[in-house]
Amino acid sequence: DGGITQSPKYLFRKEGQNVTLSCEQNLNHDAMYWYRQDPGQGLRLIYYSQIVNDFQKGDIAEGYSVSREKKESFPLTVTSAQKNPTAFYLCASSIDRRNTEAFFGQGTRLTVV
Amino acid sequence: QKEVEQNSGPLSVPEGAIASLNCTYSDRVSQSFFWYRQYSGKSPELIMSIYSNGDKEDGRFTAQLNKASQYVSLLIRDSQPSDSATYLCAGISGGYNKLIFGAGTRLAVHP
Numbered sequence: 001d002g003g004i005t006q007s008p009k010y011l012f013r014k015e016g017q018n019v020t021l022s023c024e025q026n027l028n029h030d031a032m033y034w035y036r037q038d039p040g041q042g043l044r045l046i047y048y049s050q051i052v053n054d055f056q057k058g059d060i061a062e063g064y065s066v067s068r069e070k071k072e073s074f075p076l077t078v079t080s081a082q083k084n085p086t087a088f089y090l091c092a093s094s095i096d097r098r099n100t101e102a103f104f105g106q107g108t109r110l111t112v113v
Numbered sequence: 114q115k116e117v118e119q120n121s122g123p124l125s126v127p128e129g130a131i132a133s134l135n136c137t138y139s140d141r142v143s144q145s146f147f148w149y150r151q152y153s154g155k156s157p158e159l160i161m162s163i164y165s166n167g168d169k170e171d172g173r174f175t176a177q178l179n180k181a182s183q184y185v186s187l188l189i190r191d192s193q194p195s196d197s198a199t200y201l202c203a204g205i206s207g208g209y210n211k212l213i214f215g216a217g218t219r220l221a222v223h224p
């Protein structure tokens with residue numbers, strides 16, 4: 001099946017730890033995005049990438065890092081510098097920067113314990 | 114001004130009525146616009162995209178884009194309780210084609 005796979009579905013982090021959220025797509029899409037969603041809120045853009053080996057900061061990039069070494073993979077690391085990381089994290093992809101119909105993975109719910 | 118703005122609602126409509134959801138956008142947003150539906154605890158699902166002025170219909174859904182007034186709307190005809198969800202409006206901003214979302218409008222369709 002073609003699609004976007006995020007893992008894990010639930011993740012618990014101790015304060016001070018870095019954690020990495022996985023996002024993999026087999027749709028041959030060039031563009032990939034990471035969003036954060038807090039309860040009752042919309043989606044805020046963390047990072048996005050339009051092509052392999054290139055990515056741009058979104059509106060709330062502080063405390064996060066990404067890499068785009070392969071077309072199909074766009075992992076997000078939540079570092080200890082992110083002071084309030086508890087949220088629902090969503091990864092999306094679109095064909096390319098011109099065709100921006102984006103499709104989402106199932107999300108990862110991160111909780112700091 | 115936020116790039117994409119929506120009234121958070123909730124918008125409550127009776128079953129069978131037309132639900133009208135609205136979204137405005139700033140000068141920094143252009144090109145394409147999208148409507149997503151998000152059920153509680155789930156990820157957003159794309160339901161409509163619109164690229165030019167006017168109306169676009171798909172089943173019970175109609176998206177409307179007015180670039181002069183900088184608003185996008187979504188009409189849902191014959192609303193069903195299963196339409197109860199949060200509806201997110203999104204647009205493209207900036208030279209790197211950032212996909213930016215509004216805060217979402219919660220729709221409640223009651224029997």
